[in-house]
Amino acid sequence: MPLLETQVLELKDGQKVELSAGTVEHSLNGQKFYGYAYNQQFPGPVWKVQKGASLRVHFTNDLDVSTTVHWHGLRLKNEFDGVPMVTQPEVQPGQSFDYELVFPDEGLFWYHPHVREDVQQERGLYGTILVESQETQALPVQKEVLVLDDVLMESGELVPFENRANFALMGRYGNVMLVNGKAEYALRAVQGERVRLHVLNASNARPFSLAIPNTQFKVLGSDAGFYAQPFFADHLVLGPSERAIVEVLFEEAGEYKLFNSTPVTQYTLGTIRVASSATPMEGLMESFSSLSANIISMQEYASLQAFTNSPYDFEYELTLDWKPMSGMHGPAMMNSMHSFEDGIEWEDAMAYMNGFTTSDDVTWIIRDPLTKKQNMDLTRTVKKGELKKIRFKNLDDSPHPMNHVIHVHGNRFVVLSVDGKPNERLVWKDSALIPAGATMDVLVEFSNPGTWMVHCHNAEHLESGMMTQILVAE
Numbered sequence: 001m002p003l004l005e006t007q008v009l010e011l012k013d014g015q016k017v018e019l020s021a022g023t024v025e026h027s028l029n030g031q032k033f034y035g036y037a038y039n040q041q042f043p044g045p046v047w048k049v050q051k052g053a054s055l056r057v058h059f060t061n062d063l064d065v066s067t068t069v070h071w072h073g074l075r076l077k078n079e080f081d082g083v084p085m086v087t088q089p090e091v092q093p094g095q096s097f098d099y100e101l102v103f104p105d106e107g108l109f110w111y112h113p114h115v116r117e118d119v120q121q122e123r124g125l126y127g128t129i130l131v132e133s134q135e136t137q138a139l140p141v142q143k144e145v146l147v148l149d150d151v152l153m154e155s156g157e158l159v160p161f162e163n164r165a166n167f168a169l170m171g172r173y174g175n176v177m178l179v180n181g182k183a184e185y186a187l188r189a190v191q192g193e194r195v196r197l198h199v200l201n202a203s204n205a206r207p208f209s210l211a212i213p214n215t216q217f218k219v220l221g222s223d224a225g226f227y228a229q230p231f232f233a234d235h236l237v238l239g240p241s242e243r244a245i246v247e248v249l250f251e252e253a254g255e256y257k258l259f260n261s262t263p264v265t266q267y268t269l270g271t272i273r274v275a276s277s278a279t280p281m282e283g284l285m286e287s288f289s290s291l292s293a294n295i296i297s298m299q300e301y302a303s304l305q306a307f308t309n310s311p312y313d314f315e316y317e318l319t320l321d322w323k324p325m326s327g328m329h330g331p332a333m334m335n336s337m338h339s340f341e342d343g344i345e346w347e348d349a350m351a352y353m354n355g356f357t358t359s360d361d362v363t364w365i366i367r368d369p370l371t372k373k374q375n376m377d378l379t380r381t382v383k384k385g386e387l388k389k390i391r392f393k394n395l396d397d398s399p400h401p402m403n404h405v406i407h408v409h410g411n412r413f414v415v416l417s418v419d420g421k422p423n424e425r426l427v428w429k430d431s432a433l434i435p436a437g438a439t440m441d442v443l444v445e446f447s448n449p450g451t452w453m454v455h456c457h458n459a460e461h462l463e464s465g466m467m468t469q470i471l472v473a474e
């Protein structure tokens with residue numbers, strides 16, 4: 001079926017929405033190829049809803065494979081979380097499933113499959129949900145949703161998938177960068193007017209470092225909340241599934257470039273053309289430069305910050321079990337080949353070798369260091385309403401130490417510290433990038449009963465076993 005432009009839908013409380021997953025003909029750089037899409041749109045429809053609202057979603061699977069929809073970051077009823085064999089059966093081709101969504105938090109959320117995520121998401125199945133309060137909706141700013149992604153292509157086609165996850169060691173790093181499904185993204189703005197960007201990294205494995213030279217990002221929020229104190233940054237690092245809310249003000253008219261600018265390389269993602277304005281800049285810049293504190297968030301986070309120096313309740317180790325195929329380099333060689341900078345693998349420095357690894361010979365692990373139980377053989381139990389301090393230790397002595405993005409379903413957390421250094425910028429999150437060799441302490445608010453997944457959001461790592469579960473008991 002032909003691909004349609006992404007629609008932006010303003011949805012009302014209680015509204016019923018139709019969503020389908022089907023096959024479409026994608027086009028990138030003049031090359032057409034077979035892929036997937038929600039409602040024939042890539043990315044899928046942008047839903048705008050008000051904080052506190054609810055929606056009913058009638059989902060139909062028009063693919064030739066089974067799937068589900070996971071509502072990433074939403075604190076909704078467990079039965080609608082979209083995890084096969086845990087919260088629902090897989091939706092078979094031609095079948096439907098009804099989801100009920102609630103939106104207690106403000107931020108950018110998204111939806112994607114939880115069946116062969118490495119294949120279905122890479123082929124185009126993802127969309128976004130922008131949740132705002134009445135006050136945020138009324139702000140006189142230009143608002144844009146930016147979905148960052150990359151796809152791995154060869155001879156005009158997606159590099160083939162297998163009946164098990166391939167590129168399992170490092171994940172599928174793409175060679176074509178996308179913003180909102182386009183290889184050459186274009187945005188228009190006006191000199192002196194604030195542009196609020198809601199940014200998502202929807203890639204399988206690639207961390208992005210977003211930058212717009214000659215500007216600064218005013219960083220306002222993250223996955224599921226706002227910082228108590230906004231701050232300025234010249235770049236924005238997002239691991240797969242992480243989001244950010246930032247504002248930009250273009251002081252001069254002209255053309256600006258949007259880059260993925262990492263310590264390893266730089267990619268041009270798109271162009272921002274800024275029209276001139278007769279409005280005096282001095283007052284506008286002064287207003288933009290103000291960093292007013294969010295008093296409500298400040299009070300909330302202050303009570304959580306008290307846990308920074310308290311003992312952790314339990315710990316997870318992140319590591320790897322790798323059985324190299326015959327004729328391949330051994331683990332010691334793999335351990336020595338990186339494009340690391342600050343513990344982040346920005347590029348696939350060994351694409352040929354990575355391409356030969358599958359989930360048959362690579363098992364990525366979340367492990368209890370005390371019982372040695374791991375992945376889905378490990379279930380933690382907590383009580384609804386508890387705050388639990390959890391330590392994630394990303395071991396640096398595995399055959400291939402690598403950054404991971406840990407995602408907690410159905411509940412939210414704050415990052416308290418990394419390598420013992422307290423985090424002064426608390427914010428509600430559901431996903432966090434943990435560099436190779438790092439130890440991260442997070443405080444999880446278990447407000448939502450049910451069995452919830454905790455996993456790495458590198459899609460190939462997830463498909464290679466890196467998922468466990470926490471039971472939140474009533």
